[in-house]
Amino acid sequence: MEFPSNIRKTQSRMRVWEILNHANTPLTAKEIAIRAAQDTKDQQGEGATEGALWLSSIYRALDAFANAHAVSRTVLSDSQEALYSLAGNGHHHYAICMNCKKKTELEGCPFAEEKTLHAVDQDFMIVGHTVEVYGYCKQCREQLSKKV
Amino acid sequence: MEFPSNIRKTQSRMRVWEILNHANTPLTAKEIAIRAAQDTKDQQGEGATEGALWLSSIYRALDAFANAHAVSRTVLSDSQEALYSLAGNGHHHYAICMNCKKKTELEGCPFAEEKTLHAVDQDFMIVGHTVEVYGYCKQCREQLSKKV
DNA sequence: TTGTTTCTGCGAATGATTCGCAATTGCAAC
DNA sequence: GTTGCAATTGCGAATCATTCGCAGAAACAA
Structure with a gap:
């Protein structure tokens, strides 16, 4: 670019x-x-x-x-x-760990096939989108479960 | 709830x-x-x-x-x-107009079938996600194009 | 009812972002 | 390359969302 x-x-x-x-x-x-x-x-x-x-x-x-x-x-x-x-x-989306805040890149984009967007298409000109998945990464899960 | x-x-x-x-x-x-x-x-x-x-x-x-x-x-x-x-x-996702900031609810969720998440599944426990589509709504497009 | 623990009212503090304005810089026409 | 003007920067002060601190006020268990 x-x-x-x-x-x-x-x-x-x-x-x-x-x-x-x-x-x-x-x-x-x-x-x-x-x-x-x-x-x-x-x-x-x-x-x-x-x-x-x-x-x-x-x-x-x-x-x-x-x-x-x-x-x-x-x-x-x-x-x-x-x-x-x-x-x-190309754009990226990330999975973010809610504990350590580490970001892991997601493979692919859920809108790649953009089939879910038909409801909007007509009246809305789409310029971009964001996707963010959050949860807990492996290390943090192990670490957190030990503490209990 | x-x-x-x-x-x-x-x-x-x-x-x-x-x-x-x-x-x-x-x-x-x-x-x-x-x-x-x-x-x-x-x-x-x-x-x-x-x-x-x-x-x-x-x-x-x-x-x-x-x-x-x-x-x-x-x-x-x-x-x-x-x-x-x-x-x-249930959760919602929105299309947001970059001009008037109005939010329109999206039908469906791109992760409903969650096929795109396999890369993460294994190492990452998914708790939630956000999706946001942005662009211009019909009214704003008309309004903006008049101005030119 | 009492005691303990967890909230709330309130204001002050923090942290990201924006604004204001004078001085500087990019760039176009000479 | 010089000049002129508009766009940009340096800098600090202002703004706005959110968080903290602390003393007094609820919740709720015993």
Whole structure:
């Protein structure tokens, strides 16, 4: 997926873009900030503050991308922070452990065959969807059952 | 669905329970507070403040219910406020208009046949899931296309 | 009725996100 | 490449949902 062409290509937006592009899971705004700071430190040495991305700028960049339909925003139901990832590249759904919060990617998408959507089709133009499965992962189940 | 038996049955919890029980869509904590205030006004007349539910109490009640698996909490991806509804009673998924935010109930659930979940089954105990379809409703599409 | 334990009222604290505004930067026309 | 203007950023302050803390008020078992 290419950097959206209808918005200005600025330094900070390009950095946010790069970070999302190299990430293999959705990131929070804060995580993006941390990675940006890390990159800066790697290049300019400890104590560098110049070049770090300000959180509000990250949010604004993400907003711009989201409006251009280039990144997608999701909120997992047990937290109130949003996760961002590049749209396109195919999309992903996750199974989230309610104990350790680990995310496991689901294979396939329940809407792949989109047979369940006929009720809406007619009156509703579908742009996207989210799916989230939650429960307990193996490790946590074992761990929790020991405690009893 | 019955009021959970493992938590104390207090006045405020019962009111939250009633409100959720009579609602036909998921509600935010604030909406619950408003309905509670409304009920109180209806019974005690204008200006009654006694009997209104404090927001933090509502959150605590919802938390208690959620722990007892009696209500479910969802966060729609374009906002950061949570929606609560009684669990059980079958569950619902919604199509949300990105313009007017109106929610239309989806018929059926893509996981009804749960064929897509085999990748997870083995290692992951599934407790629940959320599905959310977003796009534009008929009215908003018409309205938006006029503007161009 | 009493004692213990669990809630609630209330406000203050927290954490994510947004806003406001002056200074800066991207980019298009010269 | 310089100039000019609009879009963007840095930065902090504001907002909004949610959570915490604590003292007084219910629940409910004995």
